[in-house]
Amino acid sequence: MFLTQTDLQDTIFLVFSVTALASALFIVNSKNVFYAAVSLAFLGLSIAVLIADLNPAAYSLYSVFHIILYVGATVVFLSVSLVMFRGLEVREIRTPWAPVISLLAAVAFFSVLVLSTSSIAISAPPSPDLQTLGERMISQYWFPAIVLIVGLLTTMIEAIALARRD
Amino acid sequence: MTQVPFTSEIALVVATMLVAVGVYGLMNSKNVIRVLLSSEIILNASILLVFAVSSLAGRSYTxxxxxxxxxxxxxxxxxxxxxxxxxxxxxxxxxxxx
Incomplete structure (x- = not known):
């Protein structure tokens, strides 16, 4: 009669899976790329909810990060920047073999997934501790962190250069 | 043997379908912005996949x-x-x- 927490979690997961797929299909079929970019925000939000719903205790931290950085920065940057262009209408081309190739890619991808995950010993992930996360980031992943910081710095310079008039 | 969580199973399927949609978008467009958006779909699918597999393997920091x-x-x-x-x-x- 009453929904258990797991049932609720599964229902939310199914609803947002459908939202994610619908947003993705809208992106590839929309005739106006501005609306497609807005739809990417819905895709990002759905993915954030799906990730949090996989294991709320372990992954909600990343989910918030995904909403702030991906939806809040990347997609908004993309949508706002599109205003600079005239003629955002997409000329439709229909490649006859595109559905076949994408189906083949999906089958190959899923086969690799099934093969690689079949040998995994299933266990629940522990809740991450922010202090341990920070310590790991600094001790084990310091080089990627520096690369990321330099990348973001160049992005900022590039954004300033883009905003300048000729 | 421990049962695979339903959400992880569905996440693998959703990630695969998103990859298929992204590949379809990449091949079916000549508009550079749509090509960029299609690659973003594949990026989102790959991130979902990382978390789905990690939730099976019991990893949280990686x-x-x-x-x-x-x-x-x-x-x-x-x-x-x-x-x-x-x-x-x-x-x-x-x-x-x-």
Missing amino acids: PLIFSVFAIGMALTEVVVAFASIILYYRQRGTLEVD
Whole structure:
């Protein structure tokens, strides 16, 4: 009669899976790329909810990060920047073999997934501790962190250069 | 044997379908912005996949750190791609690629 927490979690997961797929299909079929970019925000939000719903205790931290950085920065940057262009209408081309190739890619991808995950010993992930996360980031992943910081710095310079008039 | 969680199973299927949609979008468009958006769909699918597999394997720190770097680099990639698109648009006056 009453929904258990797991049932609720599964229902939310199914609803947002459908939202994610619908947003993705809208992106590839929309005739106006501005609306497609807005739809990417819905895709990002759905993915954030799906990730949090996989294991709320372990992954909600990343989910918030995904909403702030991906939806809040990347997609908004993309949508706002599109205003600079005239003629955002997409000329439709229909490649006859595109559905076949994408189906083949999906089958190959899923086969690799099934093969690689079949040998995994299933266990629940522990809740991450922010202090341990920070310590790991600094001790084990310091080089990627520096690369990321330099990348973001160049992005900022590039954004300033883009905003300048000729 | 421990049962595979329903959400992880569905996440693997959703990630696969998103990859298929992204590949379809990449092949079916000549508009550079739509090509960029299609690659973003594949990026989202891959991040969902990282967490789905990690939830099966019982990892919590590795996917977090990996995805934080991936999203940061995705932000950089979008801005660099956009700068290239603007240059292309200024030179050609169109967003269509040959």
